Amino acid sequence: MPREGPLLMDGPVEVELQDGTTTTSDRFRVALCMCRRSRRYPWCDTSHRSRSRG
Structure with missing residues (x-):
């Protein structure tokens, strides 16, 4: 099942x-x-959130 929301992480975070x-x-x-x-x-x-779930 695809993930619909964000991945929450403890900061600080550096992303490449x-x-x-x-x-x-x-x-x-x-x-x-x-x-x-x-x-x-x-x-x-x-x-x-703006995507309708049908």
């Missing part, structure tokens, strides 16, 4: 993107996007 660049978050709790719909990828912006 496919192009080799890195991005960081120093928040105490970080939500990583798993659906790739986020405009702030790799950080979740709750875009997964």
Whole structure:
């Protein structure tokens, strides 16, 4: 079953993107996007919620 929501991690977090660049978050709790719909990828912006479940 595909994951619909974000992956929650304890921060701070550093993520290496496919192009080799890195991005960081120093928040105490970080939500990583798993659906790739986020405009702030790799950080979740709750875009997964807008999909209708039919």
